[in-house]
């Protein structure tokens with residue numbers, strides 16, 4: 001078997017998949033939901049469901065449908081208006097899916113998540129067990145961001161990231177991202193008609209970040225967030241396909257191993273669930289700059305981060321917050337939950353751990369970040 005065929009066969013074997021359908025595709029050129037297209041994807045999802053593939057759907061479209069229902073021609077800039085449009089549109093979105101899945105006797109459930117839900121460990125575990133239970137009951141879960149309650153600071157914004165985190169949560173075999181382009185091109189085809197499609201590659205390949213641009217008028221993150229989503233999904237071992245939702249039978253063809261769209265596969269062994277949860281956190285409260293020895297310790301030996309390897313502390317964080325670890329050139333090396341607040345960390349940086357109690361008057365822990373709470377990126 002050729003290497004390409006072997007790669008595509010991953011999808012033939014996939015038993016649990018997350019399918020993400022983007023705004024750019026769902027929304028009939030900004031005139032509300034494209035119901036005929038939705039009916040077509042539901043037909044394919046029902047086929048996969050009948051074959052015993054476990055599917056979770058991440059669907060955008062609430063804001064666009066809300067705008068159409070409210071008669072708004074332009075996407076509002078103000079957050080409270082976006083929240084209102086999402087509230088109006090989300091009911092229509094789920095109703096549309098529900099009606100079409102009912103043709104196949106498939107029950108549906110709506111799950112609205114925020115970044116907070118996935119960063120709080122307890123709520124993350126709750127979301128995971130609810131989704132697993134729904135899968136066990138063969139219910140089609142339809143996930144979206146809970147746009148009505150998020151603020152700019154804590155929103156995913158695009159649904160690619162949300163799709164990847166759901167793939168992580170469920171340890172899905174694949175993330176299938178449907179959009180309005182055939183896949184990832186070596187330049188944005190909206191501006192470069194000569195751009196050519198990338199068929200296969202590794203999710204972590206730095207070249208993809210350079211070629212992936214932003215989104216169109218309807219979508220949010222463009223290819224940049226799809227490439228990032230593929231990297232996130234790879235952390236739990238999932239392969240990501242990016243393909244055009246307008247291709248007839250795109251989902252069933254992808255799952256039959258057909259060479260459609262772009263396939264980005266994981267290069268490394270999957271991280272543990274806890275490390276993935278750490279890696280998925282978006283809110284970072286500060287930065288620790290590490291010397292060369294500490295960078296090598298984290299990268300090559302999986303060590304904890306000790307104060308002696310830190311040369312600079314920035315930001316205002318408390319014990320237990322997420323901080324970023326960078327090298328002296330500013331490249332991000334790792335991320336983790338810190339054992340000391342910013343003021344304490346600034347006092348003990350560069351010191352041997354046995355000196356912590358004499359400087360601070362106490363010692364919470366000998367390391368600034370324990371290796372169990374640290375994820376190397």
Ligand SMILES: Nc1ncnc2c1ncn2[C@@H]1O[C@H](COP(=O)(O)OP(=O)(O)O)[C@@H](O)[C@H]1O
Pocket residue numbers: 021022023024025060178179180181183184185186187188189190211212213214215216217218219220221222223224
């Ligand atoms: N390298 C690239 N390859 C393909 N599409 C790209 C690339 N860079 C930017 N894009 C743009 O990304 C858009 C898809 O993303 P987006 O508009 O966010 O859609 P969705 O709502 O489906 O997530 C495409 O319409 C395309 O113009």
Ligand SMILES: N[C@@H](CCC(=O)OP(=O)(O)O)C(=O)O
Pocket residue numbers: 021022023024059060061062063064086144145147157158159160215218219220221222
């Ligand atoms: N949560 C938003 C979707 C955000 C969005 O458009 O994301 P994307 O489909 O990734 O471009 C909505 O339902 O309108």
